[in-house]
Amino acid sequence: MGMGSLTMFTLCAVMILDTLTASAAIGPSAFSWWVIMLAGFVLPYTLVVTELGSTWPAEGGIYDWVKRAFGTRMAARTSYLYWINVGLWMPSVYILFAGTFSSLYWPKMALHWQILLCLVLTWLTVWFCNISTSVCLKIARWGAFAKIIVIAVLGFAGIRYFLQHGLANNFEWHNLIPHLNESSRFLPAIIYSLLGLELVASMGKMIKSPEKTMRIAMFLAAILISALYLFGTFGILAALPVSQISLVSGIIDAMKIIFGQSEGARVILNILCVLTLFSFISNMVTWTSGSSRTAAEAAKSGELPACLGILSRRFHTPVGANVATGVVSTLVILCYSQLASDKSDLFWIIFSFSSCIFLLPYLLLFSAWFRLRDKETETPRPYRVPGGIFGQWLVAGVCLLFVIQGIILFVFPDLFDGKIEMSHSLPIVIGIIVTLLAGELCLLQYNRKMQSASSKL
Template structure:
């Protein structure tokens, strides 16, 4: 019998899905597609998100362990491929955390109204990385507050950006052309099509939840329901947040890295307390996002190591 203390309620599982899968900073690149994004969001929710979620839910409820996709691949193709997948899955994490670390000093500088020199920038980036590392040391069953809190803050940001977009459009008009033909997908627009991979990426992460199965009260019941409900909520959140960004900044001028932050700045002003608050909350969600993913990738690597398919370090 497992010695783990199972603390995840069904609500916590849904919030974990949102915390892991919804990436606030990824809404801007999708908004750069323009009004065509709404078609592609809905199309990919139906053709990718729901089928992918159901596949993951089926596999996740079959394997009540921390191995996640490592177990799935190892049982299907053997230890060699299980080992490779565990490594590939883990190695994306340090690369991703480094990319988010570079965002942190710039956004913090916007809040404080300063431009950091290279030494403070490096210190801030290293501090971000190591805080996430130390957060990931705890068991996921004892860290529900990180996942729950991160999900709530992410939803608040998305709702705020979408709401501000409506307010801005009512008072100033839409920054983008809202003619009906702009919502029809243009398959000849290669620039827009290149961003479709961003939408697909925005839906990835359900497999992370399956590594939490051992910390759930009833994974066979909770995982499928949470993936469906959480997935639909995530799709709606992305749509609303992307709408808010597009309302303030023309699609061809959206910065893929700071698009959401610049959109809020445009709508309320750089000196506005609302802008500063959203920036601070956004920075907090970066910690939650990385910590939630660290639980998944580290669990998979640790599980593979215990089964002799990763170095025991």
């Protein structure tokens, strides 16, 4: 794979519409925050992955690096967190689907009907992933185009709206400067939107000159992703005041204002809505299929429960892991729907919870890089992060701090205001504890199998 192919692969794999409204909810200062995240986090992040990926090119990516640095048990925890995150994330995506759908087609759709729609979509996703890998690939490909079209149209339409009607928000210089105010609760969504760049390394030996191509492709993809997000963010902020941005239906709400109520506008709005909804489904089909295959492989080696390794006799798809993902998603949405006051609250609680789980493997990723620098000093490295021991501490420290602050702000979003809202934080903390305990039970089972196998030798 060359530079162009690698950049587009990363762009399509990482970019999602889930966090677009959260980015817009930060306000005009979101533009400055994206630049800060690119320079402060993405740059060192890409350098670390380039060193790891060019030195140890393997399809397992983060799993293989953690295993090499910390051993099989910690690698097993990584596989578990990677897999379980998709089942935890799926409800928030389909809450967005239900909110977008109801905003345009059923404005008075009750929350319980939206939850029912989420459950139907969850099991539709499981079915897609069970029937054929080729179907999943086609859905992923078309979903990538849908995402780009929606963001591009939203951005250009926002510019057109601005030229005709002005801006719904004040874009003066003092509002563009980063502020740690109430909107800071959505800052972790920017970090979340830029994670996943290490998927490039899964291409392994297919990459031409990985020591050069990998880091440039990742950073180019990150810049393109940021530009597209900011383009879409501008479209929303051009039409909607920050105070009126709904995390669930903000995209469609902005489009309604931008395109107006004419018959032609209604047609365009319907097309964009369908593309948006399809992109949500494509995200979940892509990630469910990929994470389930990883889980199935881990189950074969005994790191995860054997039921996750069950394959379809006809299609050879990971039926066991797919169904388990559906069960996890169903339980999460049924449990958390009892705690949320409205759909936006429900979305943000579940999204924050799943994002914390998603961020945890990145603590292991940067720690593994730091550990391998000391553990395998003699291993030839086609690319090495510059700076010697000082650069090693600086890069690892900065990356870890960004990830840790992301986790903290997802759990305690009002921390900068000196407040802790237990109605938001407690369900997330409980969810994290339950998820980690379940993972430790899986690890305990794995340890017993290993001990049993070694005793027979």
